[in-house]
Amino acid sequence: MPRRTATMLASLLMLIALLCAGVLIPVPYAEMSPGPTVNTLGEHGGEPVLQISGRKTYPTTGNLNMTTVRVTGSQYRMNLVEAVYGWIAHDNLVVPHSTLYPDDKTPDELNQETAEEFTQSQESAKVAALKQLDIPVGTRTVVSSVVKNSPAEGQLHAGDVIKAVDGTEIKQPGDVAKLVTKHQPGQKVTFRIIPAKEAAAAEKEKRQPSGEQDVTLTTAKAPDDKRAVVGIQAGTDHTFPFTINIKLADVGGPSAGLMFALGIVDKLTPGDMTGGKFIAGTGTIDDSGKVGPIGGVEMKTVGARNKGAQYFLTPKDNCAAAAKDKPSGLTLVKVDTIGDAVGALEKIRKGDSAGLPLCSAG
Incomplete structure (x- = not known):
């Protein structure tokens, strides 16, 4: 066999071997990409995303889309070829696997954590929205969680309303720990509670809860x-003057x-708050209406623009990252509170784009 042919054959075999290795060898990375985006003013899965009863509502137009990031599963292991492609692809982001899936948490624990965060975000969204509209929201201290194999297990339950400890009225969650720690280990402490089922039923029926009972631990x-x-763990629960389901x-x-x-x-x-415009956005929110940063903002802006968004409401602390690689035709609007966002929507509705607080890469 001529030397040139042998060299070419050897190179070809080496290339094949490298490609096979790239496909077969797993690497410790995961991939993020633009995920689905849903209009909170519209329907999803055949039913309205926001369902409000017991209060007058008004017609809406346009879009207020929440955005998501799609990630590879916790058990999926990328190979070298996929990782390289992800690094090259403009709309994807390859990150260390441990960034999305920490080694100290199981997949079930992570799923539970994200589900709880989503539930809490819905609760805070309701509170922040009603406060923005000056609609009163009630608060009460509840049992948030019960530690396994603790004195409270089987005696207190998540959702129980804590009215008093040792006869002292509870006004905020921190009061509970202060009153319990006045005791020495081994001493008895008495909780006056409204069971979670009764509290939930009373709220649904728009009546005052009854059935207070003492639990001694x-x-x-x-x-x-x-x-x-x-x-x-004691926490805060809210009561609303009408029903809001997400x-x-x-x-x-x-x-x-x-x-x-x-x-x-x-x-x-x-x-009409949107003026018929397609507005998307992201951001955590707390009960006071403060908007917080999120992960994967670059993926979310791409997903929003791909769906047709014209404006993207961006948490202040995500602005710099979002502006560094802004999709063409998408205006990034900086917001720090729900009040900022409502004000921005008013400017968008009126066509006052020059007055919008925009994100910058600097």
């Missing part, structure tokens, strides 16, 4: 110090909070 020693504990399955995490809140405000406000 024996405190235990905290595992990390000498404090007395009963094994619960129907959106197969989504996790807290990043849709802002767009849910704006959708609620639009439906409860006379007139």
Whole structure:
């Protein structure tokens, strides 16, 4: 065999071997790409995303789309060829696998965490929206979670309303720990509660809850110090003057909070907040209406523009990253609170683009 032919054959075999290795060898990376985007003013899966009853609502037009990021599964292992393609592809982002799936958490734990974040984002969106409209929202202290094998297990339950501890009225979650830790481990402490089922039924029926009961527990020693504990986490629950349901399955995490809140405000406000424009966005939101940053903003802007969005409401702390690779034709609007976002929508509706606070890469 001529030397030139042998060299070419050897090179070809080497290339094939490298390609096979690239396909077969897993690498510790995961991929993020633009995910689905859903209009909070519209329908998803055949039913309205926002369902409000017990309060007058108003017709809406245009779009207020929440955006998502699609990621490779926790058990999926990219090969070298996929990773290289992802690095080259403009609309994808390859990141270390541990960035999305930390080694200290199981897939089930991560799924549970993102589901809880999504539920909490819906609750905060409702609170922020009603506060923006000056509609009163009630608050109460509840049992958020119960520690396994603790004194409270089987005696207190998530959702139980805590009215008092040892006869002292509870006004905020921090009061619970203060009153429990006045005891020594092994001493008894009495909780006056409204069971979660009764509290939920009363809220649904728009009546005052009844059926208060006392639950006496024996405190235990905290595992990390000498404090007395009963094994619960106290938190805040809200009561609303009418019913707001958010129907959106197969989504996790807290990043849709802002767009849910704006959708609620639009439906409860006379007139048209969007002016018929296609507006998308992202951002966490807390009960006070503060907008927080999210991950994968570059993927979300691409997904929004691909669906036809003209404007993208961007958390202030994500602005620089989003502006560095802004899709053509998409205006990035900087927001820090729900009030900022409502003000931006008003400018967009009036065609006052020059007055919008825009994101910059600097």
